[in-house]
Amino acid sequence: MSRRARETALLIVLGLLAGAGVKALDAGTPLRIAAGLALLPVLPWLAASRLGPLSDAERPGERIAAAGAIAVAVAILLGLLLTTTAAGIETDGIVLGMLVILFALAVGGVADERPIRLPTLSGRLLASVTMLVLAGAIAVGAFAIARDRALSQARHESSYAAFLVGEGSRLGVGLSNPRNRPARFVVSDPSTDRRATRVIAAGRTEILRGFLAKPPPLRPIQRLRPKVAHQRRIEVTVFAGGHPVGAPLELSTYAP
Amino acid sequence: VALFLALMLVAQALATVAARDGHGYAETIYWLSAGAMVLVLAAVQLSNRPSSRERLGLALALGLALYGVKLLANPTGFTYFDELSHARTAVDIANSGHLLHANPLLPISPYFPGMEIVAVSIAKLTGLSLFASGLLAIGAGRVILMTALYALFLEASDSPRVAGLATVVYIANPSFLYFDAGFSYESFALPLCVAALVLTVRWMKSGFGRRSLALLACVAIVVAGVVPTHHLTGYLFAALAIALCACAVASWSWGGKDRAPWPIAILAAVAAIAWIATVATPTYDYLEPILRPAVEGVANVATGKEAAHKAFSAAPTPQARAPFWLRTTAFASIALILACLPFGLLLAWRRRANPAALLLGAAAIVYVPTLILRVAGSGVESANRSSGFVFLGVGFVVALLMAHVAEHRSLPTLGLGRLRLTIGLRSDSAVGRAAAWGAVLTVVTVLFVGGVTVFWPPYSRLPGPYLAGTDLRAVSQQGISAARWMRQDLGPGHEVLTDRTNGQVAGAYGEQNPVGGSVNDLSIALPFTSSDLNEKDVKVLRGKRVEYLIADRRLSESIPIRGWYFSSSELYAKPYRKPIPLQKLTKFGGIDGIDLVYDDGAIRIYDVSELTRR
Numbered sequence: 001m002s003r004r005a006r007e008t009a010l011l012i013v014l015g016l017l018a019g020a021g022v023k024a025l026d027a028g029t030p031l032r033i034a035a036g037l038a039l040l041p042v043l044p045w046l047a048a049s050r051l052g053p054l055s056d057a058e059r060p061g062e063r064i065a066a067a068g069a070i071a072v073a074v075a076i077l078l079g080l081l082l083t084t085t086a087a088g089i090e091t092d093g094i095v096l097g098m099l100v101i102l103f104a105l106a107v108g109g110v111a112d113e114r115p116i117r118l119p120t121l122s123g124r125l126l127a128s129v130t131m132l133v134l135a136g137a138i139a140v141g142a143f144a145i146a147r148d149r150a151l152s153q154a155r156h157e158s159s160y161a162a163f164l165v166g167e168g169s170r171l172g173v174g175l176s177n178p179r180n181r182p183a184r185f186v187v188s189d190p191s192t193d194r195r196a197t198r199v200i201a202a203g204r205t206e207i208l209r210g211f212l213a214k215p216p217p218l219r220p221i222q223r224l225r226p227k228v229a230h231q232r233r234i235e236v237t238v239f240a241g242g243h244p245v246g247a248p249l250e251l252s253t254y255a256p
Numbered sequence: 257v258a259l260f261l262a263l264m265l266v267a268q269a270l271a272t273v274a275a276r277d278g279h280g281y282a283e284t285i286y287w288l289s290a291g292a293m294v295l296v297l298a299a300v301q302l303s304n305r306p307s308s309r310e311r312l313g314l315a316l317a318l319g320l321a322l323y324g325v326k327l328l329a330n331p332t333g334f335t336y337f338d339e340l341s342h343a344r345t346a347v348d349i350a351n352s353g354h355l356l357h358a359n360p361l362l363p364i365s366p367y368f369p370g371m372e373i374v375a376v377s378i379a380k381l382t383g384l385s386l387f388a389s390g391l392l393a394i395g396a397g398r399v400i401l402m403t404a405l406y407a408l409f410l411e412a413s414d415s416p417r418v419a420g421l422a423t424v425v426y427i428a429n430p431s432f433l434y435f436d437a438g439f440s441y442e443s444f445a446l447p448l449c450v451a452a453l454v455l456t457v458r459w460m461k462s463g464f465g466r467r468s469l470a471l472l473a474c475v476a477i478v479v480a481g482v483v484p485t486h487h488l489t490g491y492l493f494a495a496l497a498i499a500l501c502a503c504a505v506a507s508w509s510w511g512g513k514d515r516a517p518w519p520i521a522i523l524a525a526v527a528a529i530a531w532i533a534t535v536a537t538p539t540y541d542y543l544e545p546i547l548r549p550a551v552e553g554v555a556n557v558a559t560g561k562e563a564a565h566k567a568f569s570a571a572p573t574p575q576a577r578a579p580f581w582l583r584t585t586a587f588a589s590i591a592l593i594l595a596c597l598p599f600g601l602l603l604a605w606r607r608r609a610n611p612a613a614l615l616l617g618a619a620a621i622v623y624v625p626t627l628i629l630r631v632a633g634s635g636v637e638s639a640n641r642s643s644g645f646v647f648l649g650v651g652f653v654v655a656l657l658m659a660h661v662a663e664h665r666s667l668p669t670l671g672l673g674r675l676r677l678t679i680g681l682r683s684d685s686a687v688g689r690a691a692a693w694g695a696v697l698t699v700v701t702v703l704f705v706g707g708v709t710v711f712w713p714p715y716s717r718l719p720g721p722y723l724a725g726t727d728l729r730a731v732s733q734q735g736i737s738a739a740r741w742m743r744q745d746l747g748p749g750h751e752v753l754t755d756r757t758n759g760q761v762a763g764a765y766g767e768q769n770p771v772g773g774s775v776n777d778l779s780i781a782l783p784f785t786s787s788d789l790n791e792k793d794v795k796v797l798r799g800k801r802v803e804y805l806i807a808d809r810r811l812s813e814s815i816p817i818r819g820w821y822f823s824s825s826e827l828y829a830k831p832y833r834k835p836i837p838l839q840k841l842t843k844f845g846g847i848d849g850i851d852l853v854y855d856d857g858a859i860r861i862y863d864v865s866e867l868t869r870r
Contacts, residue, residue: 160856
């Protein structure tokens with residue numbers, strides 16, 4: 001079996017494995033991510049670099065850049081093509097399309113005339129590889145530091161929220177606790193002295209159903225010249241650890 | 257070098273942590289570590305030791321490390337104005353599987369969906385979020401860009417040292433660090449464009465026959481990817497291909513043998529025109545209001561009808577203004593490029609038999625007109641955006657000069673008739689060599705620091721607490737949570753009126769349609785800036801068919817750093833000296849037809865649909 005045929009077969013087999021992985025594995029798992037990235041862009045990139053006009057590039061960088069650009073461009077063209085189908089850009093279509101592209105690129109590729117020279121194992125090579133791995137690990141660590149602090153800022157900014165929910169002729173009051181410990185929400189309607197209390201678990205949202213009446217629609221003249229109406233104001237006080245957190249939240253509707 | 261870059265990334269990460277904690281020294285860490293990356297890489301590229309492949313690796317490492325700088329500042333989600341605009345297009349494609357959904361954040365974006373198609377495809381294949389998929393797509397673009405740049409500069413200079421240095425000078429362009437690393441169509445189209453140029457130059461050297469046809473097919477595929485990705489990049493590639501034809505023809509007089517890439521130029525022009533004519537029909541209407549004022553602004557400044565734009569001093573608030581040392585460095589970077597251009601162009605001229613060198617020299621000359629654009633306020637944005645292309649030339653000619661200075665310890669001799677101008681050190685000693693190297697490395701560092709400063713105001717380089725009237729620093733978790741609540745509980749596609757940043761967030765994360773501009777001569781800011789809801793406010797709300805108002809109470813805590821909160825139409829009013837009072841922002845409760853439907857302490861959402869219903 002020639003070197004060209006071996007490389008072609010290997011690319012196709014890897015592509016089929018990646019396609020099967022995308023279909024069979026759960027979204028977001030490491031193996032699924034690896035399979036997905038193999039289909040786009042890694043394997044097409046590799047296959048494109050074997051194309052005749054690119055494989056004999058003499059200048060460093062030419063082959064990587066051109067092959068990468070071709071892999072990305074064919075992905076764009078595939079996407080445009082898929083959007084003309086009823087299903088549009090969907091996983092099945094992308095997998096099938098990328099496999100066809102990979103097959104075409106792999107078959108169209110030629111074997112590099114230069115012999116494969118594996119680097120001889122030396123202290124310098126080992127040191128270089130170790131340094132590169134270490135650098136990669138440090139860069140990932142840097143990203144983890146920055147991301148952790150960004151997430152802690154996001155958590156700090158996450159606020160308890162109250163909102164109105166339409167329920168036919170009534171309005172419910174939604175209560176959201178995005179923090180990481182339970183909170184007690186006290187919902188009160190000062191105009192009727194009505195009061196309700198709910199303890200909401202961390203990261204949960206609950207709705208007090210039908211808490212107040214929904215106002216009737218406005219007459220056309222009222223829409224043109226809005227006036228201050230009789231306000232139905234709802235106050236939501238949030239307690240965490242037994243203490244009120246910030247100023248009460250407000251919701252309101254009108255009673256023309 | 258990789259280890260050093262990784263350690264500098266750790267310093268960058270610590271700078272972002274310090275910035276989020278509000279420590280002033282974060283800026284110092286930021287500049288020291290970013291500057292050190294560029295300085296050290298420039299020093300290694302300047303030396304004679306690395307092989308050509310090693311120089312390619314160094315260029316790639318620097319490009320990726322600087323991409324890391326951008327990621328570390330915003331590691332959890334899309335935050336830049338353009339990123340949010342394109343995220344909306346990506347979300348629409350991911351949800352529907354189809355193209356050309358109206359995008360209220362950037363109406364032209366759906367007509368150029370190349371980047372979003374790739375990001376959505378990666379998301380569907382891997383199950384990753386659109387944010388992570390976008391990062392991977394732009395990261396792949398960065399690899400293509402750096403390798404293509406090195407190949408192009410090597411082709412033009414035939415010197416690995418010049419090519420390596422040119423990549424370092426290129427990254428000093430104002431848009432490289434953040435803008436061209438963001439999830440926006442230009443960031444993705446630029447690498448494809450440079451790769452297409454590399455292939456074109458290769459085609460020019462190929463003989464006739466099957467190999468030539470195969471190369472032409474490769475270029476055609478890449479061009480077919482560029483055209484539906486970004487409008488201006490597609491047109492610029494066509495223009496560059498035509499210019500390359502002219503350069504090839506001219507080079508024949510000086511011994512050049514490369515053929516002119518007419519088929520590629522025609523192909524690129526036809527593809528770009530066909531896309532506008534058949535799909536992206538609103539492109540002209542989008543570009544004309546951006547480009548025309550830039551040109552008219554320059555003409556108005558030239559004829560005295562308009563005052564010249566004062567860089568930095570025109571910043572509306574002190575926070576938007578860079579400190580003195582950075583402003584000085586920014587001006588110095590421009591002065592240094594202008595000073596380097598004649599000498600670098602002379603060196604490029606010596607390579608005039610090479611069409612690629614001629615093309616890059618011509619691109620470097622374009623730097624001067626882009627500086628002229630900066631004299632008009634309306635031209636600054638166009639000048640900044642063009643830097644990714646113009647620096648292809650600037651990087652090349654400045655690197656030619658740097659390599660020359662490092663080697664000869666003198667500037668090339670400029671001559672006019674019998675007049676000769678030679679500037680340099682006669683000393684061949686180690687001190688002379690060190691002085692030449694020191695000069696080169698200082699120039700590279702100044703170009704980088706100045707380039708970043710020219711484009712990015714201080715508040716946008718590092719993350720931190722909420723700042724009203726900024727794009728990046730006004731994207732907060734409260735805004736994102738409110739937007740997600742809207743999508744989940746109210747459904748997508750409602751017309752919302754809010755400040756600029758919350759509008760972008762509502763559009764990208766909440767799939768809502770923020771309204772902008774004005775109604776006749778009434779700014780959309782009016783409903784939030786009047787003391788009581790009056791007839792003019794209602795006219796604005798009804799004119800824009802607003803269904804929800806999103807009032808961010810934090811707007812009442814500081815004046816807008818950028819000068820305005822809602823829309824540039826506010827600029828016709830007096831500049832803000834005090835923040836908008838909280839009462840004006842939250843006056844809507846209790847008015848007939850208005851419900852306060854959401855409150856999280858910072859953000860309140862008012863339902864005004866009953867009021868504006870027709």
